[in-house]
Amino acid sequence: xxxxxxxxxxxxxxxxxxxxxxxxxxxxxxxxxxxxxxxxxxxxxxxxxxxxxxxxxxxxxxxxxxxxxxxxxxxxxxxxxxxxxxxxxxxxxxxxxxxxxxxxxxxxxxxxxxxxxxxxxxxxxxxxxxxxxxxxxxxxxxxxxxxxxxxxxxxxxxxxxxxxxxxxxxxxxxxxxxxxxxxxxxxxxxxxxxxxxxxxxxxxxxxxxxxxxxxxxxxxxxxxxxx
Numbered sequence: 331x332x333x334x335x336x337x338x339x340x341x342x343x344x345x346x347x348x349x350x351x352x353x354x355x356x357x358x359x360x361x362x363x364x365x366x367x368x369x370x371x372x373x374x375x376x377x378x379x380x381x382x383x384x385x386x387x388x389x390x391x392x393x394x395x396x397x398x399x400x401x402x403x404x405x406x407x408x409x410x411x412x413x414x415x416x417x418x419x420x421x422x423x424x425x426x427x428x429x430x431x432x433x434x435x436x437x438x439x440x441x442x443x444x445x446x447x448x449x450x451x452x453x454x455x456x457x458x459x460x461x462x463x464x465x466x467x468x469x470x471x472x473x474x475x476x477x478x479x480x481x482x483x484x485x486x487x488x489x490x491x492x493x494x495x496x497x498x499x500x501x502x503x504x505x506x507x508x509x510x511x512x513x514x515x516x517x518x519x520x521x522x523x524x525x526x527x528x529x530x531x532x533x534x535x536x537x538x539x540x541x542x543x544x545x546x547x548x549x550x551x552x553x554x555x556x557x
Contacts, residue, residue, distance in 0.1 A: 332401055334499050334531045335363040335386055340395035341554075342381055355381050356392070357554030365498065366529040368522070370542035373551035379535045380503060382551065386533060387420055387501050388412045400498065417442065421497035421530075423505045427488035429476040435463060435483075436472040439491045455494060462490040465520055467513070482509045489517060493524060500525075502534040506541065518544065 342356040355378035363369065363386075371379050384390035385397060388404050397404040400419055407415065416422075429438045439459040443452070463469055466486040476484050489505060505521070506514035518541060525532050534545065542548040549556045 333362050333398075334365055334367075334400060335361070336396075336398040337361040337385070338396045338398075340385060340392040340397065342378070342385065342390070342392045354554055356385075356551075359395070359554070359556055361549075361556060363499070363531050363533065365531055366525060367547065368525055368532040368545040369534070370545040370548040371533065371535045371551065371556075372537065372539075372542055372548065377551040378554060379551050382556075383501050383503055383533065383535060386499070387422060388416060418495070419498045421492035421495065421500040423489050423492045423500070423502040425504050425507060427476075427484045429484055429487060429491075431476050434473050434475055435468060435479065435487045436460065438476070438487055439463065439494055442491060442495050459490065459494055462493060462520075463487070466490060466517060482513050485509060486513070486517060489521075496528055497530060500530050500532045502532065504535055504537070506536075506538070 337359055340356055340359040341354070343352050343354045345352045359382065371382060373379050381390060385392055388399070391405065399415065402415070404412070404415070430441065433441070436456070436459055439462070440455060443455045460469070460472065463472060466489065468483060468486055471479060471483065476487075479487065485505070486509075492500060500521070502521070506517055509517060521532060522544065524530055532545070534541070536542055
């Protein structure tokens, strides 16, 4: 089975302002991700972990190198093609949940089903959303809006939203950071169960060595490279 993602000699630098020095955060990164694989990305703050995740998710472009996702040259796609790939095949869990305040928990989860090139059957999507929300302990909060939920509950809604289209690649930036220990464990159990059930590849940024140890492949960003 072909790789879900291949990064070859990917480099990326930033310059905060015209007179500030150029900071190289990624330098010749090589990475292959297979279907169903789980990876943990660790490293100190500012080392390039989030930049790497953004490049994998087509939210950022490298200065040099190649990015192949689901067999396609991601750097050759126009914005419409990239948006379609993100909507159909990539799920995102950010540190900040970015829920829409005027929608209920259930409605927030269903938002991704309205986009993409693959039509999602509404009743089936709603039933899947209800089941997933129940699995993360939010079955009784479907009709609550974000302001009525705790920070940890909002983060769980965001996780379910990322899973609703059953993406081939799930990118998670500290997904348990806002959760207590019990909720964090339940969430990780869910992510790993879905990884097993559906073959979703999971790439997770974490500072928690216990979480990193649960992944198939723990990697660390050092001096712009993956080790």
